[in-house]
Amino acid sequence: MKKIGIFYGTTSGNTTGIVDEMEFYLRKDNYETFNVADGISQMKEFENLILVSPTYGVGELQADWDNVFDEFNSIDFTGKTVAIAGLGNQFAFGESYVGAMRILYDTVIKNGGKVIGFTSTDGYHYEESEAVIGDQFVGLALDEGNQGNDTPERIEKWIGEIKSQFN
Numbered sequence: 001m002k003k004i005g006i007f008y009g010t011t012s013g014n015t016t017g018i019v020d021e022m023e024f025y026l027r028k029d030n031y032e033t034f035n036v037a038d039g040i041s042q043m044k045e046f047e048n049l050i051l052v053s054p055t056y057g058v059g060e061l062q063a064d065w066d067n068v069f070d071e072f073n074s075i076d077f078t079g080k081t082v083a084i085a086g087l088g089n090q091f092a093f094g095e096s097y098v099g100a101m102r103i104l105y106d107t108v109i110k111n112g113g114k115v116i117g118f119t120s121t122d123g124y125h126y127e128e129s130e131a132v133i134g135d136q137f138v139g140l141a142l143d144e145g146n147q148g149n150d151t152p153e154r155i156e157k158w159i160g161e162i163k164s165q166f167n
Contacts, residue, residue: 015062040075
């Protein structure tokens with residue numbers, strides 16, 4: 001498996017904790033982690049990507065992702081395999097739960113990338129989400145505030161699944 005680039009944005013620090021957990025399950029693999037607040041120019045160097053964003057407002061990208069979105073939108077994802085993880089609050093924002101994942105997903109697909117790591121909506125209690133296609137999220141959906149106890153197991157399972165699909 002080729003090197004994985006993990007790109008994340010965080011405001012409150014919850015996403016940093018999620019990325020730390022992902023790194024634990026990738027500790028035997030070749031990866032590098034980047035906070036998008038420092039830019040995303042290195043994204044072009046990776047064929048395997050994990051993108052992580054919390055959702056703010058009504059299904060919106062986190063501020064650091066929003067700041068680099070024009071550059072992100074111009075990346076050619078042809079030949080890249082991308083997994084997406086999103087954080088949100090399914091009860092307080094049940095009408096737009098993890099919507100930021102869909103924004104990242106749509107851009108990757110539009111620009112020629114392959115998205116892996118879809119997960120079941122079973123066990124979640126949201127009203128609706130743009131991040132759902134059929135009966136699956138377009139990536140790993142996490143709710144630290146309401147289902148934080150489920151997070152380590154969800155990450156471990158998801159990382160195991162996506163690693164087998166990376167280049």
